[in-house]
Amino acid sequence: MSASAELAIRARRAAFNRAIAEGDAAAIGPLLARDCVMVTGTDSAVIAGRMAQVKVWRREFGHPRRIVYVRTTGNVVASPVESIAMEHGRWQGAAAGSEKAEASGTYAAKWREVAGEWVIEAEVFVTLA
Secondary structure, three states: OOHHHHHHHHHHHHHHHHHHHHOOHHHHHHHEEEEEEEEOOOOOOEEEOHHHHHHHHHHHHOOOOOEEEEEEEEEEEEOOOOOEEEEEEEEEEEEOOOOOEEEEEEEEEEEEEEOOEEEEEEEEEEEOO
16 A cells, blocks of 8 residues: 555544544535445444434534544555555544543444545444443
8 A cells, every 4th residue: 555545544534533523524524435334333323424424423513511532543454456445443432621531442444535535435333441
């Protein structure tokens, strides 16, 4: 995998983390593929589509006791034959303004380069603590 692809994916993940920290649902949309899928960590709810995910984030950001999620990339592996990559890492959620994790676990994300930008096609989260 080219170093530039890994750097681009890590930068996009950092942008996603910033959007969550700042409660900016509009900034999340461009990081997601139109038909993306997310499987949540505890109840395995499936949230399908960019607009559905943005709607969930808006609702989350409006919650009075909001949880701020941080995803920390461990590694990124790209396909040598397609414009896709897999990211593995750890996540944690803490109440806004707190550093004490209320939940944490691992995740995997499938990325695809579309028109020169890396977007998330699928994410699976597992709650371990």
